[in-house]
Amino acid sequence: MKRTLALAALLLAGFALAAPGAAPAQEAAPALTKDPKQVKAGRYRLDPAHGKITWSISHLGFSTYYGQFTDVSGDLTLDSAAPDKSTLSIKIGTGSANGLNDKLNAHLKQPDFLDVEKFPEATFVSQSVEPTSPTTARVNGTLTLRGVSKPVSFDATFNQAGVNPVDKIYSVGFDGRTEIKRSDFGVNAFLPLLGDEVTLRLEGEFKLQ
Numbered sequence: 001m002k003r004t005l006a007l008a009a010l011l012l013a014g015f016a017l018a019a020p021g022a023a024p025a026q027e028a029a030p031a032l033t034k035d036p037k038q039v040k041a042g043r044y045r046l047d048p049a050h051g052k053i054t055w056s057i058s059h060l061g062f063s064t065y066y067g068q069f070t071d072v073s074g075d076l077t078l079d080s081a082a083p084d085k086s087t088l089s090i091k092i093g094t095g096s097a098n099g100l101n102d103k104l105n106a107h108l109k110q111p112d113f114l115d116v117e118k119f120p121e122a123t124f125v126s127q128s129v130e131p132t133s134p135t136t137a138r139v140n141g142t143l144t145l146r147g148v149s150k151p152v153s154f155d156a157t158f159n160q161a162g163v164n165p166v167d168k169i170y171s172v173g174f175d176g177r178t179e180i181k182r183s184d185f186g187v188n189a190f191l192p193l194l195g196d197e198v199t200l201r202l203e204g205e206f207k208l209q
């Protein structure tokens with residue numbers, strides 16, 4: 001008798017699921033992927049809360065000093081089938097330069113460094129993307145800083161893509177690294193005591209639009 005009732009309950013459950021108007025089963029969220037070929041193509045926008053540029057410079061030869069630009073925005077057009085056709089455009093608020101020291105931060109805004117009042121924004125616009133491995137690429141473009149435009153390239157590494165478990169938005173993440181000479185952009189203060197070479201580490205999470 002118990003077995004008969006159990007079978008009847010299973011049949012009723014099956015009819016209920018198949019009945020018109022029954023709620024469809026929810027699809028599982030797409031899995032995160034570290035395979036660039038599986039990334040959705042399209043237009044992405046940098047998440048400002050997770051887009052930072054960390055800079056470092058030799059301080060009198062005694063130590064390496066670190067800081068960040070925290071006001072970074074940008075757009076990425078990504079073509080996973082043809083990554084060389086991808087494009088990147090970034091804007092950097094120069095006034096956001098932060099060396100974790102109020103006196104230094106105020107000095108960085110002055111004309112002998114970033115001259116923020118005259119040049120409140122720096123930009124990077126890509127001109128070509130050269131894949132260097134399945135998960136890395138060389139991004140070549142033009143950096144404009146303090147009104148000076150110079151070719152700059154950086155090495156980018158793909159981290160992963162998929163639906164972000166926090167905001168439920170499809171996202172893609174990259175790391176990048178490059179080195180520039182500040183004197184190329186007219187930032188000559190305290191050379192050669194302060195290093196000319198500035199290492200830039202780039203971190204970005206981009207949201208599909």
